[in-house]
Amino acid sequence: MRADAHESERKAIEHLKHCLQSQPGEDEWVLLPNLAFSVTHQLQSDEIDIVAIGPPGVRVIEVKHWTSSWVNDHRSEAEHYADGVTNKAGKIGSTLRKSLSGLPRVDGVFLLTQEAAKVRRLVGEVKRGVHFYALSAWKDVLGLDLPTVLSARDVKRLSQVLEPRSPVAVDGSLRRMAGYVNLELETPKDERFHRVYKGSHPTRRDRVVLHLYDLSALDDPNAETKAKREFDTLHRLQLLPWAPCALHGQLDRLAGSCRTLAICSGNDRSFIGGSIGQGSRTCQGGRAELVCRRTRL
Numbered sequence: 571m572r573a574d575a576h577e578s579e580r581k582a583i584e585h586l587k588h589c590l591q592s593q594p595g596e597d598e599w600v601l602l603p604n605l606a607f608s609v610t611h612q613l614q615s616d617e618i619d620i621v622a623i624g625p626p627g628v629r630v631i632e633v634k635h636w637t638s639s640w641v642n643d644h645r646s647e648a649e650h651y652a653d654g655v656t657n658k659a660g661k662i663g664s665t666l667r668k669s670l671s672g673l674p675r676v677d678g679v680f681l682l683t684q685e686a687a688k689v690r691r692l693v694g695e696v697k698r699g700v701h702f703y704a705l706s707a708w709k710d711v712l713g714l715d716l717p718t719v720l721s722a723r724d725v726k727r728l729s730q731v732l733e734p735r736s737p738v739a740v741d742g743s744l745r746r747m748a749g750y751v752n753l754e755l756e757t758p759k760d761e762r763f764h765r766v767y768k769g770s771h772p773t774r775r776d777r778v779v780l781h782l783y784d785l786s787a788l789d790d791p792n793a794e795t796k797a798k799r800e801f802d803t804l805h806r807l808q809l810l811p812w813a814p815c816a817l818h819g820q821l822d823r824l825a826g827s828c829r830t831l832a833i834c835s836g837n838d839r840s841f842i843g844g845s846i847g848q849g850s851r852t853c854q855g856g857r858a859e860l861v862c863r864r865t866r867l
Contacts (some may be wrong), residue, residue, distance in 0.1 A: 578635040578683040579603065579619055582705070585846070586622070589708045592759065598722040599624040599712075601728040607662065607732065616658050620681075621732060623725050626716035628666060629806050630659040630678040632700075638691040652698035662732070669731050672721055679703055681711050753780065763793070822863065 584601045590599050600623040607616050620631040627765070642647045655678035663676035680702045682689045693704045703711045720728070733746045753769035767780040783797035790796070 579633045581683050582633040583620060584632070585705050586620070586712070588762075590712075591762070594712075597625050597818050598725045600725055602733050604728065605732060607658070607665075608779050616661065618658055618662070621662060622712050623728050623732075624714075625710060625718040625725070626713040626831055627674050628662065628728065629678045629712060630662055631681050631711060632658075632675060633677060633681050633683060636680075638673065638690070639688075639689040641692055643695075646761050647682070652680075652700040655700050656802060666728050666731055669727060670720075670724060672719075673728075677701075677713075679711055683790050712840070760823050764797075 573797070583601060586601060590601075602621040602623070603619065605618040605621050607618055607621075609714045614812075618630055621628045622631060632651065632865040634651075636648070659678035663673065666676070667673050668764040678700050680697075680700055682702060682704050684690065686706065687703070687706055691702050692702050693707065695702050701710075709715060751771075753767040753770060756768055757768045762784055765782045765784070767778075767782065769778050769780060770776060771778060781800075783800070785797060
C-alpha cells in the first residue's frame with residue numbers, strides 16, 4: 571500500500587513540476603514534497619504530500635490514488651482524510667502568517683493520480699470543504715489563474731520558513747540562479763536531468779555556461795552517480811589547453827538536490843583570467859565557479 575502511495579506522490583510532483591516548467595514567464599514557484607511539519611517541537615509532525623507556494627498563494631496538496639468507486643464505498647474514511655487536509659492547511663497558514671501577516675487563506679486539495687476514467691465522477695466534488703482534482707486540472711490544483719498575492723521575494727521567504735534548508739525556485743523559463751542572470755536554456759525543454767544555460771554575471775559581466783543537474787528528474791537510485799560522472803568529465807576536460815577551468819572539490823551530498831557547475835568565459839574562444847573569490851581556483855587563461863543549490867521538486 572505504501573509503495574502505491576509513494577508512486578502516486580512521485581507521479582504527482584513530476585507532473586506539477588513539468589507543467590510549471592512548461593509555462594511561459596518568470597513566475598517563482600516552490601514545491602515542497604513530503605514535508606514533515608509541526609507547529610512546535612513537542613507535537614508529532616504532520617506529513618504533508620506537497621506544499622505549493624507561488625504568486626497565487628499557498629496550497630496544501632494531498633495526493634491520493636483513489637477511484638470514484640473507492641470514495642463512494644468509504645465515505646467516512648474520505649471525510650476523515652478531508653478533515654486532516656483542512657487541519658494541515660490551517661496549521662501551515664497560521665505558521666506562515668507570523669512571517670507574512672497578509673497571507674490569504676491556505677486551502678487544501680486532493681490531487682487524484684488515477685487514470686481519468688476512474689475518477690471522472692469524483693472530479694469537481696467537495697468533501698468537507700476540500701476539492702477533488704485530477705492531474706489534468708493542475709492549474710486548479712495550484713490556483714494558477716488566481717490573482718497574484720505573493721511576490722518572488724515572498725515565495726522564497728515563505729519556503730524558507732517551512733523548510734529552511736530547501737529554498738527552490740521553479741519557473742517556466744529560468745532567468746536567474748546562483749548569482750547569474752539572463753539565463754537562456756540551450757538544451758531541449760524535455761531534458762530535465764542535465765540542463766545547460768547560457769548567461770552572465772551581473773557585475774563582472776563574465777559570460778557563463780551553467781550546467782544544472784536535477785537529481786529529482788530521474789526515478790533512478792543512481793541519479794547522483796550519473797551526475798557526478800558527467801561532473802568529473804567536465805573536470806578532466808580542464809586539462810586541455812583550450813578549455814576553461816572548473817573548481818576542484820566534491821559535490822555536496824544533499825538528497826533531492828540540484829548540482830550546478832558554472833563555467834565562465836570572456837568570449838566564445840578566450841577566457842578571462844583573475845581571481846573570483848574564496849574557495850575557487852584560477853587557472854591560466856580561465857576561471858570557474860562551482861555553485862550548489864538544493865531543490866525539492
